[in-house]
Amino acid sequence: MINQIYRLVKPFNFELYFQDKVINENEVIVKPTYMSICKADQRYYRGLRNQEILNSKLPMALIHEAIGYVVHDNSGKFKKNDKVVLLPNLVIDESERIRENYNPKNKFMSSNADGFMQSFLVINKNNIIKYEDSLDYVAVMTELVSVCINAIESCDIDKNITNNIMVWGDGSVAYIMCATLKELFPNSIINVCGKNIEKLSLFSFVNNRYEIDEIKDIPKFDFCFECVGGIATEDVIDNIIDLINPQGSIVLMGVAENKVAINTRKILEKGIQIIGSSRSSKKDFQTAINIMENSNIFCDRLKSIITTIFDINSISDINNAFNNDYTQAFKTIMKWGV
Amino acid sequence: MIFAGILAGGIGSRMGSTHLPKQFLNIGEKPVIIYTLEQFYYSNDVDKIIIGVPKDFIDYTENIIKCYFKEDINKFVVISGGLDRNSTINNICKYIKDSISSGTDDVLITHDAVRPFITQRIIKDNIDMINQPGVDAVDTVIPAYDTIVQVKNVDEVEDIPLRDKLRIGQTPQTFKVNDFMEIYNKLCEKSVEGITDAIKVFCIYNKKCKCVRGESFNIKITDPTDIVFANTILKMGEQNDKSNL
Numbered sequence: 001m002i003n004q005i006y007r008l009v010k011p012f013n014f015e016l017y018f019q020d021k022v023i024n025e026n027e028v029i030v031k032p033t034y035m036s037i038c039k040a041d042q043r044y045y046r047g048l049r050n051q052e053i054l055n056s057k058l059p060m061a062l063i064h065e066a067i068g069y070v071v072h073d074n075s076g077k078f079k080k081n082d083k084v085v086l087l088p089n090l091v092i093d094e095s096e097r098i099r100e101n102y103n104p105k106n107k108f109m110s111s112n113a114d115g116f117m118q119s120f121l122v123i124n125k126n127n128i129i130k131y132e133d134s135l136d137y138v139a140v141m142t143e144l145v146s147v148c149i150n151a152i153e154s155c156d157i158d159k160n161i162t163n164n165i166m167v168w169g170d171g172s173v174a175y176i177m178c179a180t181l182k183e184l185f186p187n188s189i190i191n192v193c194g195k196n197i198e199k200l201s202l203f204s205f206v207n208n209r210y211e212i213d214e215i216k217d218i219p220k221f222d223f224c225f226e227c228v229g230g231i232a233t234e235d236v237i238d239n240i241i242d243l244i245n246p247q248g249s250i251v252l253m254g255v256a257e258n259k260v261a262i263n264t265r266k267i268l269e270k271g272i273q274i275i276g277s278s279r280s281s282k283k284d285f286q287t288a289i290n291i292m293e294n295s296n297i298f299c300d301r302l303k304s305i306i307t308t309i310f311d312i313n314s315i316s317d318i319n320n321a322f323n324n325d326y327t328q329a330f331k332t333i334m335k336w337g338v
Numbered sequence: 339m340i341f342a343g344i345l346a347g348g349i350g351s352r353m354g355s356t357h358l359p360k361q362f363l364n365i366g367e368k369p370v371i372i373y374t375l376e377q378f379y380y381s382n383d384v385d386k387i388i389i390g391v392p393k394d395f396i397d398y399t400e401n402i403i404k405c406y407f408k409e410d411i412n413k414f415v416v417i418s419g420g421l422d423r424n425s426t427i428n429n430i431c432k433y434i435k436d437s438i439s440s441g442t443d444d445v446l447i448t449h450d451a452v453r454p455f456i457t458q459r460i461i462k463d464n465i466d467m468i469n470q471p472g473v474d475a476v477d478t479v480i481p482a483y484d485t486i487v488q489v490k491n492v493d494e495v496e497d498i499p500l501r502d503k504l505r506i507g508q509t510p511q512t513f514k515v516n517d518f519m520e521i522y523n524k525l526c527e528k529s530v531e532g533i534t535d536a537i538k539v540f541c542i543y544n545k546k547c548k549c550v551r552g553e554s555f556n557i558k559i560t561d562p563t564d565i566v567f568a569n570t571i572l573k574m575g576e577q578n579d580k581s582n583l
Contacts, residue, residue: 002373019576019579020368031382072379081382112580338457338459
């Protein structure tokens with residue numbers, strides 16, 4: 001089958017490639033319907049990675065957050081028109097010790113393999129999960145929810161007690177992390193701390209909201225999910241280390257392009273656990289889908305941060321979506337019509 | 339119902355010395371026609387695909403369909419084409435009426451077998467447009483980037499029409515099955531010959547024909563250079579695939 005692949009060839013420039021795809025026994029053909037733009041995609045699009053990385057990665061199709069429907073199934077596992085979430089992890093090495101999202105032998109679509117910006121995806125049956133017809137375009141947020149679930153499961157939060165949990169950040173990842181924590185730990189106190197008061201106003205369902213200027217008012221907490229990244233990472237981690245309770249856990253989720261200095265003395269003094277968390281496994285995707293299928297309120301909260309849905313019928317539409325997304329605080333969705 | 343009518347009746351007169359009509363020649367790993375059929379096969383909007391081929395190639399076409407689509411061949415029907423393009427389309431329409439559906443709103447998306455780079459977006463745009471109220475036919479077009487020269491006596495310039503009023507016609511061309519048959523029969527009664535385009539048939543009777551955007555890469559594989567071009571762009575797509583599992 002001649003497949004169209006929209007690859008980023010250099011910053012701000014997408015080009016259309018054609019590839020002859022053969023469909024193997026365990027593979028399924030999926031027509032993508034909705035895609036969500038991630039900050040990671042923007043870093044490639046805007047040329048914010050270093051030149052050596054860009055030269056080695058591009059040309060490459062972007063996007064690792066997508067949903068679609070089954071067009072053809074060779075695996076016997078799915079039916080035509082099944083609505084599915086697409087999983088970006090390409091598992092090459094199945095290790096019992098290392099989770100698939102951390103195994104360096106595996107590939108990740110839109111990082112070291114073409115992402116989902118294709119007219120069809122010819123994909124292994126294990127890289128899609130069916131979801132209920134009743135879930136609409138909000139299912140495109142599944143990957144982000146699964147990333148939050150992966151982070152939550154990396155530390156030991158007891159569902160049966162009232163935990164004090166802090167989410168540091170005011171962007172999409174922080175928002176979804178708050179919503180997911182609220183769903184999974186209804187008895188716990190969910191706090192958020194961020195810089196932008198307008199963005200924080202969207203976090204209406206959390207117990208407490210703090211601006212960075214109010215740092216002296218922030219109560220102690222036992223768990224913190226850092227969802228900031230970028231140049232602020234160093235200061236943010238410093239603040240968290242100061243505020244977290246002894247033996248607390250900090251889960252780092254933000255990407256800082258440069259190395260950051262960390263106060264190891266204080267980490268040792270307080271016995272703090274620092275955990276790095278990125279991407280997610282198939283298990284996390286399934287948990288995310290289960291939550292979304294069973295909680296309308298969770299889905300409504302997710303929809304609150306979908307800023308714009310762009311109809312995509314051409315490369316210039318893709319450029320418009322990416323350019324507009326860069327000016328927005330939260331998520332841009334592409335309705336994939338190519 | 340929505341039908342795809344694949345026009346594969348050509349004998350490949352422009353392809354030089356080959357043993358097969360051009361729609362059966364390989365690009366990449368498969369015959370051109372198979373790539374074309376795949377795009378309609380994988381479209382959830384298309385109910386059935388009817389292929390009009392030269393009579394001598396009915397068995398050949400059925401065999402290659404079985405080869406590439408394995409057991410899943412119920413979506414395809416191969417019939418004999420006509421003497422020209424419009425008579426092939428009429429044969430397809432007659433087959434639909436006689437054997438599949440007598441629906442008054444049945445839609446036929448006609449497409450050249452030798453245009454394998456058709457996209458799902460173009461197919462969908464054709465379907466959406468034909469379903470608009472008052473639309474009788476849909477043509478797929480791209481802007482005329484080059485100047486179009488009207489000639490007389492083969493090599494004498496007669497006119498150079500204004501480029502902004504011109505488009506280059508591609509396929510698909512889409513219409514209701516009943517509408518085409520009605521107009522085509524009227525034309526046959528008047529013995530009007532030499533009409534090579536399906537949309538022209540509708541224009542003659544002042545029907546409302548709308549355009550949808552094609553793509554410059556939705557080329558017709560007409561001569562050997564086109565085969566080279568097609569193979570080159572497929573190779574480029576493969577070379578830049580970083581998956582390499």
